[in-house]
Amino acid sequence: MTVAAVKEYRFPAQDTVDKFPAPLLYIGWDDHLMFCAPFCLPLPPTMPFGALIENVLPGLYGYHPDFAKIDWAQAQWFKSGQPWTPDPAKSLADNGLKHKDAIRFRTPGLTGIKGSSH
Template sequence: MSASATVLAYRGEPKDTAEHFHGNHLLYLGWDRHLMFCAPVCVPLPPDTPFSVLTEQVLPAAYAQHPDFARIDWNRVEWLLDGQPFTPDPARTLAEQGIGHKSLLRLRTPGLDGLGGSAS
């Protein structure tokens, strides 16, 4: 016998569904091989935010302290959305291109390997 029927029938209420965030969705952002930022970050954004706002405002606010940031060639950035290769359209909104609540967007910047090539 495993756990009782009472335990198996238990249902919890998810704490972080989208309706709790005042119209925003949570977006997680990670910059590969730049572990000076100890973890990926979490930002709340309206789902109708154009993608260009990420590259022009959100990412600079998060990462501009890193000396590699100014050297990023945005045409060569490789994006991963929820684990899959992804080509963003800067003019379209996050929601229009499948970036949903609690999606994870990673960027890889070939040739930029962190402080002294240490992935920091």
């Protein structure tokens, strides 16, 4: 929904990267309605993307029955709504991720508990 202001207003942003322990990254798993919104995490920019998959995502999504069935080689990634192919060996920063970026992943063949998203 568009917001129309009655007059121009300017103010400094209060959510700049310097106000957080690490840059924020939004992460969402498509077609899994058990999670109502992407998670937002402060993650070090030097973290390898592969460590995000191996060490961070299980703590977020691991209790979903589909998580153990994910074939990460088939996962489809999106950055700001566009198809994107991260390099697991490169850091988050080297994959082009910066403060408040949003990424999502889709797992073909997995569409929620008993296919609930379709």
